[in-house]
Amino acid sequence: MAKKEDSSVEAKLRALYDLQLIDSRVDEIRNVRGELPLEVEDLEDEVLGLKTRMDKLKSDLENINFEIGAKKNLIEEAKALIKKYGEQQKNVRNSREFNSISKELEFQELEIQLAEKNIKEFKAQIDQKKAVISETKERLSERDSHLKHKKSELNAILAETEKEEKALLEESIKFQDKIEERLVKAYARIRNNVKNGLAVVPIERGASGGSFFTIPPQVQVEIASRKKIITDEHSGRILVDPTLAEEESEKMKKMFAKL
Incomplete structure (x- = not known):
């Protein structure tokens, strides 16, 4: 039972990070149009x-x-x-x-x-x-x-x-449908409240992406275990480990290339 629950949390994290990558790509396109x-x-x-x-x-x-x-x-x-x-x-x-x-x-x-x-x-x-x-x-x-x-x-x-x-x-929209409503709402709320619309970020050099606040090693271990959804106490962003982020980035790059 624990293994299934862990897999479910990991699936949610992957789906959330995929959604972030998609929305960030939309942001990039709109930034190109600018004003x-x-x-x-x-x-x-x-x-x-x-x-x-x-x-x-x-x-x-x-x-x-x-x-x-x-x-x-x-x-x-x-x-x-x-x-x-x-x-x-x-x-x-x-x-x-x-x-x-x-x-x-x-x-x-x-x-x-x-x-x-x-x-x-x-x-x-x-x-x-x-x-x-x-x-x-x-x-x-x-x-x-x-x-x-x-x-x-x-x-x-x-x-x-x-x-x-x-x-x-x-x-x-498709990726939002894969994620439970409460998480989608939380994601949207965080995205609206943080710089550059980044609601889900990987750990980079021991800190959350785009932040200078170091994440304690124990918390980093918990994030890497993918057993629960953890947010940065300073920015409120949802955190994912670098390996998951890299895997999903590669996957989404292939998807973007087909669009």
Whole structure:
């Protein structure tokens, strides 16, 4: 009975270390991608924002040109009225009519002056908008080009790693199914709480992998016996002996090569 129990613990340790090797390989793949997906997303947002700004600026230009057209029409109408009132003024019968028409003429002259001033201001706005459009267009071209480069870079990495990552994630689920739920939960908890996602580590030079804390010889003997699951008291990581780690690493390398 003891032998069967020991074998069961060893099987669990091997399965846990295999799961760690699979998940670490997924981590490596994702580290290769690094911040690229976020960079691409940020660039897409920036390019979209610049395009929206360009559309707004062009719309503003159309509105300003419409306003200039309206002011020019107003000037023409005012000139026509001035001509009309000028003819009427020649035929007035009294000073009251003359003064009334003079006021109308003065009003139309002021309307022309105001419209011309508005047109001048609108043209200044057009020059300003065109300068901003030119800058925005240049910025958009530069960011769009950068986005295409980053997308190409990301797509190349995805093409190389997507298939392997998918296969590894499927294997991770399969290996989790081989391990009892409480151990999988413990593994996931440790993995989330430790550096580099290493929840199961071998002993290296008398210390747990990635740690400088020495493991007492007696504990090392217990770990090597594979009779129970032992964790590092400092980091909480599950510990395996170097021989088991080497055997499983070789086995998993062969599996990775086939993916």
